[in-house]
Amino acid sequence: MWCVARAGVTAERLALAAADLADEVGVENVTVAALARHFGVKDASLYFHIRSAHDLRVRIALLALAELADRVADALAGRAGKDALVAFANAYRDYATRHPGRYAAMQIDLDPETAAASAGVRHAEMTRAILRGYRLSEPDQTDAVRMMHSTFHGFVSLERTGGFRHTPRSTDESWARALDALDAVLSNWPRG
Amino acid sequence: MWCVARAGVTAERLALAAADLADEVGVENVTVAALARHFGVKDASLYFHIRSAHDLRVRIALLALAELADRVADALAGRAGKDALVAFANAYRDYATRHPGRYAAMQIDLDPETAAASAGVRHAEMTRAILRGYRLSEPDQTDAVRMMHSTFHGFVSLERTGGFRHTPRSTDESWARALDALDAVLSNWPRG
DNA sequence: TCGTTTGCCTAGGAGAGCTAGGCTACTACC
DNA sequence: GGTAGTAGCCTAGCTCTCCTAGGCAAACGA
Incomplete structure (x- = not known):
């Protein structure tokens, strides 16, 4: 391989490319080797940036959690009650x-500490924020x-794994009714 | 290798052993090689009974769908209304x-034809049977x-992937309240 | 200018998926 | 009971993935 300059791989670019790859071929097919090919680099070189194949998938998860939290936060801005519920739900489903x-x-x-440091906690906070409109106290x-x-x-x-495929009814409609319910x-x- | 008798591998025994293995180590770790070791046989030999590693996992899925349908059917016998709903739900969660x-x-x-021939259709039938107690017409x-x-x-x-872990509240309680809701x-x- | 770090490399081992082709033991049929 | 066919296992060997060890060169800070 004629490498004029360095490929310029960083952990962030790696996670982003891995996430895009996951959207194309599925997480289970996100492989260190495939990612290395994408950067025009040998697979062994990536272990300078990531610890393992599992670590790579965790980085995708953390990236996704953060991205989704941002979208949900945007969708939620200035809304309350059912409006907020629907906005949250649609942002969630859209992202998925x-x-x-x-x-x-x-x-x-x-693992617990990684989860605690992730954007997952923002999800939890925003979900609770929605419920303020419904005036529920703990433990309800x-x-x-x-x-x-x-x-x-x-x-x-x-919806994604095809569990609704056998019925012709529009999933968008069912989704709207589920939110009503x-x-x-x-x-x-x-x-x- | 001194093989006194044949291992007596059949597709059914294979699927059952694979399912048990999946419960122990997770589906993603159910490997043709591991299964072959369990039967004291070389991995190549299993390809006489299964088409591929994916085929093996599909067999686990079909086995599980059938087993779950049986349990749900048992749980549902002679019940109606909320009683049936709770029985269905608990059988489902118990199995999982x-x-x-x-x-x-x-x-x-x-794939669609496999799904159509699976016990998944029994699930759909039983779910609809429960709803008869609630008198809903299509498309509701x-x-x-x-x-x-x-x-x-x-x-x-x-619950399984640890999504509820961050809150101390008992998941059994939350489950019961979700069924009430x-x-x-x-x-x-x-x-x- | 000269280390030091950074970023990539090659080499290679372990284990998984899968194919091709061969040997053996059971089964069925004449 | 001999023999043909087939079911059930084998070895050998390919590709691919994950990962480690050790090397070399470019970029950078002092």
Whole structure:
């Protein structure tokens, strides 16, 4: 290989390229070798920037968490109540649809300290912020946060893996109705 | 190698062993080589019974779908309304908790014809059967089925990947309240 | 200008997926 | 009971991935 200048690989560019690759071919196919090829570099050289193949995927996850938190924050600005709920939900689903590989990477479980330092905590804060419009106190609030997150993640996840494929009904419609239902149940949270 | 008798490998025993292995070490670590070691056989020999490593995982998925459908059917027997909803949900979550590898395998997307021939269709039928107690007509019924499935899958999935770990609140409690909420919203499904 | 660090390299080993081709033991049929 | 066919396993060997060790040269700070 005739290398005139250095490839200029950095951990950030690596994570970004890996994330793009994940969106194209799926996280499971994001390989150190493929990434090295993309930069016109030998695979061994990348271990100067990353610790392992798993480390690479964790970096994709952290990148994705941060990106998603930014989008959600933008979507949420100046909104409250159901408006905020819908904005959050749509930003979430949009991101997952546009960036399937990044979204899949977000699901790998980070070790506790990495998770605590990630943008995941911003997600949690914003989710709770939405619920302020519904006036729920603990522990109902935590239960509601968990249900919300479950619905979002579950829907998006099933939509992507083809779990809804067997029924002709538009998934956009179902999504809108799920948000209506979520709003309804949050507005009138059942007492134990 | 001194082979006294044949190992007696069949496709069924292979799928079962693979499923057990998946529960132990995770689907992503279910390897043809590891499975061959388990049977005291060379890896190349397994290609007589399976087409590829992917085929092996598909077999785990189909096995899991069938097993889960059986459990859900048992749990559902003689129940209706919220009783049926809770029984379904608990059978689902129980299975996922006891068999994390099998559950993860269930999420790989099957090609349409394989999916159509799988026990996945029984799941869909049973889910719709539950909703009969809530008297929903199309397309509300489809939307409700999708929301139910999303909530179940989302909750179980996040619980497993540690998405709820940062809050001390018991996940069992949150689960029970999510089912209450689901029952409430199904009983009073919001009109568009 | 001269280390020192940085960024890449080659070489190579372990393990996974998979194919090709061969040997053996069981089965069925005449 | 001999024999043909096939089922079930083998070895050999290819490619690919992950990762380590050790080397060399460009860029940079003093």
